[in-house]
Amino acid sequence: MKILVTAEINQELLKELYEFGEITIAGWGKELRKLEEDDMIQLLKGKDILITSYDPITKKVIDECKDLKLIACTRANPVNIDIKAAKERSIPVIYTPGRNSDCTAEFTIASMLSISRKIPMAYKSLKDGMHLENKKVKNEIKEGLKEDVTWALGAGTPYVLFKGIQLKGHILGLIGYGSIGKKVANIARAFGMKIYVYDPLLSSVEINDNVQEKVSLDKLFRESDFISCHCKVDESTRGLIGKDEFEKMKKTAYFINTSRGAIVDEEALIEALREEKIAGAALDVFASEPIYKNHPFVIELDNIVITPHLAGATYDAIDNHTIMIVEDVKRFINDEKLLYEYR
Structure with a gap:
């Protein structure tokens, strides 16, 4: 041969x-x-x-x-x-x-942590020279107190600007429950999250237990604290998530997409982020790739984490x-x- x-x-x-x-x-x-x-x-x-x-x-x-x-x-x-x-x-x-299901699932969780804890934003602020001192600081301990190390406190400090939410105790809504969706659920369960699943091709018997539940798309969008896409693109999923879905989301909720950009109405997502209808988004995929230099995700919006289609790159x-x-x-x-x- x-x-x-x-x-x-x-x-x-x-x-x-x-x-x-x-x-x-x-x-x-x-x-x-x-x-x-x-x-x-x-x-x-x-x-x-x-x-x-x-x-x-x-x-x-x-x-x-x-x-x-x-x-x-x-x-x-x-x-x-x-x-x-x-x-x-x-x-x-x-x-x-x-x-690449395992590495994509891990990347999804990393994206959730990155946007909810504002890790890239905090990193960039330090690399840009913000919130720093001109010389080494000597921490003085007042008499009768123990050592207390804080970066800074007050309006405009990292502690205020980059405060986020933890994963434990929050609801993760998964759109699609195939190989990657199941692995994301397993990791999220270990973090102590409750899982909602929307997948019309699966029976609730395959999903429901004490920490996860098959739900309607409407309930998933209305009640989830994090929403993550894990479905293939076909006629039933293309443009599945649009303005109506983002309108239903909690103002404190985050949207994650490591699957395909075609599932989402990108203009509707831009509007939701621009008007702060949702807390933020973490995206590894886009309507068109690579995205252009003047895209709102790049030059305008600061409540988003973007990566260049890397979830499966290991x-x-x-x-x-x-x-x-x-x-x-x-x-x-x-x-x-x-x-x-x-x-």
């Missing part, structure tokens, strides 16, 4: 495949570059198996590479592959569901998807049932 690897991959874990065929590494796997159609066609001709991450595997690519027998995508959703064209050629597509996720792909490629070569075939 001849295998082309253009994926973000763990080279050490990939070595297990070398005994099964000739491997060519190019594109992202070699030089951190996404390939275009013509480059891919040139490299893929004569190859039996493709392992890719981000390259557009279009109908043109699939049709012109006559020897192609298997497409492996190292992502949780193979959106860069024309699945219909692959099926027309009877080419299986394998993918890696759940490969070396562990790369290890996970390499292990999954290597295992399934070996199964394909040995004519065994595939574990991660996309259907």
